[in-house]
Amino acid sequence: MAYSEKVIDHYQHPRNVGSLDKNSPDVGTGMVGAPECGDVMKLQVKVNPETGVIEDAKFKTFGCGSAIASSSLATEWLKGRTVDQALEIKNTDIVNELSLPPVKIHCSVLAEDAIKAAISDYKKKQSSRKPEAVAVS
Amino acid sequence: MPTLSNDYYEFFGLARKLNVDQAELQKRFYELSRQWHPDRFSRKSAAEQAQALEATAILNDGYRTLRNPVRRAEYLLKEEGFPIGEQRSKDVPAELLEEVFELNMMLEELKEGDDSARSQLEAAQQNFIGLRDSVDSELEKLFNKYDASEPRSETAKQALHEIRGVLNRRRYIENLLRDVDRAIHPAGAQTEPVEDRL
Numbered sequence: 001m002a003y004s005e006k007v008i009d010h011y012q013h014p015r016n017v018g019s020l021d022k023n024s025p026d027v028g029t030g031m032v033g034a035p036e037c038g039d040v041m042k043l044q045v046k047v048n049p050e051t052g053v054i055e056d057a058k059f060k061t062f063g064c065g066s067a068i069a070s071s072s073l074a075t076e077w078l079k080g081r082t083v084d085q086a087l088e089i090k091n092t093d094i095v096n097e098l099s100l101p102p103v104k105i106h107c108s109v110l111a112e113d114a115i116k117a118a119i120s121d122y123k124k125k126q127s128s129r130k131p132e133a134v135a136v137s
Numbered sequence: 138m139p140t141l142s143n144d145y146y147e148f149f150g151l152a153r154k155l156n157v158d159q160a161e162l163q164k165r166f167y168e169l170s171r172q173w174h175p176d177r178f179s180r181k182s183a184a185e186q187a188q189a190l191e192a193t194a195i196l197n198d199g200y201r202t203l204r205n206p207v208r209r210a211e212y213l214l215k216e217e218g219f220p221i222g223e224q225r226s227k228d229v230p231a232e233l234l235e236e237v238f239e240l241n242m243m244l245e246e247l248k249e250g251d252d253s254a255r256s257q258l259e260a261a262q263q264n265f266i267g268l269r270d271s272v273d274s275e276l277e278k279l280f281n282k283y284d285a286s287e288p289r290s291e292t293a294k295q296a297l298h299e300i301r302g303v304l305n306r307r308r309y310i311e312n313l314l315r316d317v318d319r320a321i322h323p324a325g326a327q328t329e330p331v332e333d334r335l
Contacts, residue, residue, distance in 0.1 A: 031231065031234045031235065031238065032234070033229050033233075033234045033237065033309070035221075035229055035305035035306070035308050035309055038237075038308065038309055038312035038313070040234055040237045040238050040241060042238060060238075060242075062237075062238070062241040
């Protein structure tokens with residue numbers, strides 16, 4: 001099976017590899033995995049709490065080329081979007097952009113799950129912070 | 138001509154249980170091998186010869202599947218409507234993902250030539266071998282739970298669902314152990330084959 005040029009490009013030059021401080025209240029972390037192939041993907045977003053805009057996104061994926069490309073593309077798409085816009089990213093968008101073959105669709109599902117997990121982690125952190133802030137003032 | 142069953146349990150005449158008596162399985166395998174041996178069909182019609190060939194294929198695939206507890210469980214799960222590999226990552230506990238991730242990071246450091254990662258990896262390897270052992274005993278318990286339940290009852294379904302989760306964890310662990318082993322012993326190393334475990 002041949003990888004598309006876009007997959008190869010993301011695989012050879014992955015964008016936004018790295019990590020953000022997972023203890024920061026403005027950072028959401030999503031960790032997901034695909035048991036069938038042993039892949040594991042960590043995706044993080046740094047959100048501006050005032051505007052809700054994702055200012056930075058990082059990922060680290062251990063897995064096949066398609067899994068790496070899917071998460072690399074996801075981080076590119078996340079930057080500059082609001083949290084709510086980020087949740088609109090669907091795995092099918094990734095499939096289309098990267099021309100993933102049917103056997104690799106689960107890689108794009110993994111990336112979508114990772115986005116959702118990261119955003120929900122961020123939201124959880126924010127909501128647990130607010131009551132505190134009120135109590136202090 | 139007799140009709141052939143594609144179902145491995147039926148073909149071998151075994152009860153649809155997750156625990157299979159290995160001696161019994163082997164005995165049936167030898168009997169069926171003799172029964173379907175191509176030499177016995179050399180003077181038969183083309184249709185009968187083709188059927189003997191088909192039977193031999195089912196026999197070999199079935200034996201390979203039923204002999205190994207993990208493959209056997211995966212087969213039964215699929216047959217009972219719990220296919221492995223189609224569920225999403227939520228079925229894998231978060232702590233395991235964290236561990237898998239950390240271990241992969243260590244593997245990468247070792248590959249990049251940081252030899253201090255080696256002792257950490259060896260410790261992690263022991264940890265994961267222990268984890269695999271506990272997963273295997275968990276599987277054993279669930280196999281018994283399934284075998285004791287009424288076929289297709291709620292209890293049976295519940296057991297199969299749990300087994301699928303445990304098999305997913307096991308696959309992660311198995312893949313990692315293989316990668317760790319390769320990283321620690323780059324040339325021709327091997328852990329004990331999956332085949333003989335459980």
